[in-house]
Amino acid sequence: MATDICDIRNQIDHIDDTILDLINRRLNLAKRIGELKKDSGNRVVDSTRESEILRRLTSLNKGPLNPNVLHHIFIDIIAAARAVQASQRVAYLGPEATFTHLAATSHFGYSVTYVPQPSIREIFSEVEKGACDYGVVPVENSVEGSVRHTLDLFFESDLCICAERYQPVSYDLLAQEVRLRAIKTVYAHSQALNQCRNWLNQYLPDAELKECSSSAFAVGQSAREKQVAAIAGCGTAAIFRLEAVASKIEDFSRPPTRFLVIGKEKVRPSGRDKTSLMFALTHVPGALAGALAPITDAGINLVKIESRPTRHESWSHFFFVDLEGHFEDGSIQKAIELIKPHALYLKNLGSYPLIGVGV
Numbered sequence: 169m170a171t172d173i174c175d176i177r178n179q180i181d182h183i184d185d186t187i188l189d190l191i192n193r194r195l196n197l198a199k200r201i202g203e204l205k206k207d208s209g210n211r212v213v214d215s216t217r218e219s220e221i222l223r224r225l226t227s228l229n230k231g232p233l234n235p236n237v238l239h240h241i242f243i244d245i246i247a248a249a250r251a252v253q254a255s256q257r258v259a260y261l262g263p264e265a266t267f268t269h270l271a272a273t274s275h276f277g278y279s280v281t282y283v284p285q286p287s288i289r290e291i292f293s294e295v296e297k298g299a300c301d302y303g304v305v306p307v308e309n310s311v312e313g314s315v316r317h318t319l320d321l322f323f324e325s326d327l328c329i330c331a332e333r334y335q336p337v338s339y340d341l342l343a344q345e346v347r348l349r350a351i352k353t354v355y356a357h358s359q360a361l362n363q364c365r366n367w368l369n370q371y372l373p374d375a376e377l378k379e380c381s382s383s384a385f386a387v388g389q390s391a392r393e394k395q396v397a398a399i400a401g402c403g404t405a406a407i408f409r410l411e412a413v414a415s416k417i418e419d420f421s422r423p424p425t426r427f428l429v430i431g432k433e434k435v436r437p438s439g440r441d442k443t444s445l446m447f448a449l450t451h452v453p454g455a456l457a458g459a460l461a462p463i464t465d466a467g468i469n470l471v472k473i474e475s476r477p478t479r480h481e482s483w484s485h486f487f488f489v490d491l492e493g494h495f496e497d498g499s500i501q502k503a504i505e506l507i508k509p510h511a512l513y514l515k516n517l518g519s520y521p522l523i524g525v526g527v
């Protein structure tokens with residue numbers, strides 16, 4: 169038996185050596201690409217190429233590797249490949265361990281510098297002034313609120329959407345050690361606490377529950393004391409060097425929150441893309457139907473539509489629509505030309521790879 173384990177471990181060591189060697193060879197190639205990009209003035213991050221790689225590997229994968237794990241592994245390899253080309257700074261809605269932070273790390277991996285911001289407006293402005301290369305903002309069904317704020321800020325800003333990301337809203341119980349019995353106190357943000365009440369009543373009925381202002385504060389308390397646990401977003405244990413004592417402890421599972429990666433670059437087509445438009449219409453009967461008709465007529469899939477008051481005197485509503493396709497597709501360009509006469513204002517917020525929910 170022991171010899172068997174020994175033998176198999178030797179084989180694993182050999183595979184690890186090969187993986188390490190291959191990763192370093194891949195990084196050296198990325199470095200060469202980085203030099204070519206520098207010469208031609210191209211940006212380091214190529215989201216289209218990245219999504220092509222992830223889609224290709226996901227379809228090649230025959231298991232037992234879980235597709236989500238495959239995604240995480242390659243996001244980190246790709247992040248390391250970006251880092252050897254240039255350092256990247258990513259602004260997100262802080263503090264650490266928010267769902268926006270999680271969305272950011274699952275998109276950019278751990279080889280970039282994350283810069284927490286106190287508000288969505290500040291994320292936009294950090295990227296606009298070039299202090300950060302990208303920003304990550306919540307846009308739909310957020311637990312952090314202010315999603316409408318994100319939509320409104322696109323009116324003022326020239327930044328575009330470079331990518332989207334779906335982040336599950338799920339909680340872990342974190343502590344220094346994994347024995348549930350040892351936990352006497354649980355710190356959590358009020359939202360997290362409210363969403364995990366049943367689980368806490370069932371598994372930690374005697375623990376003292378302490379509400380605090382952020383998950384980052386909660387995990388800070390846990391890092392200080394062995395008997396203190398914290399509730400934080402699923403997957404944050406590694407960020408804080410704590411153990412996940414229990415996972416998915418929320419009482420009801422919720423749909424994932426959608427986040428956007430914003431930046432200055434226009435993303436080229438990947439083969440399966442989404443285009444986000446924002447337009448304002450006059451408040452006359454049939455205006456919206458008229459503006460949407462070119463989309464229907466072209467057989468374009470309207471993925472989402474949402475409206476916001478413009479708060480400008482003579483304009484009534486902004487409409488945000490997500491279409492399946494890329495701005496460079498003839499059908500999308502033609503539809504936009506036909507919408508324009510109906511609109512007081514129209515802006516293309518960007519085309520970016522379409523991502524399945526949960527990836």
Ligand SMILES: C=C(O[C@@H]1C=C(C(=O)O)C=C[C@H]1O)C(=O)O
Pocket residue numbers: 197198201212213214215217218221245246247249250253
């Ligand atoms: C290596 C490149 O740079 C970055 C890293 C990539 C990778 O690791 O595969 C892919 C796209 C870029 O974001 C590249 O552009 O090919």
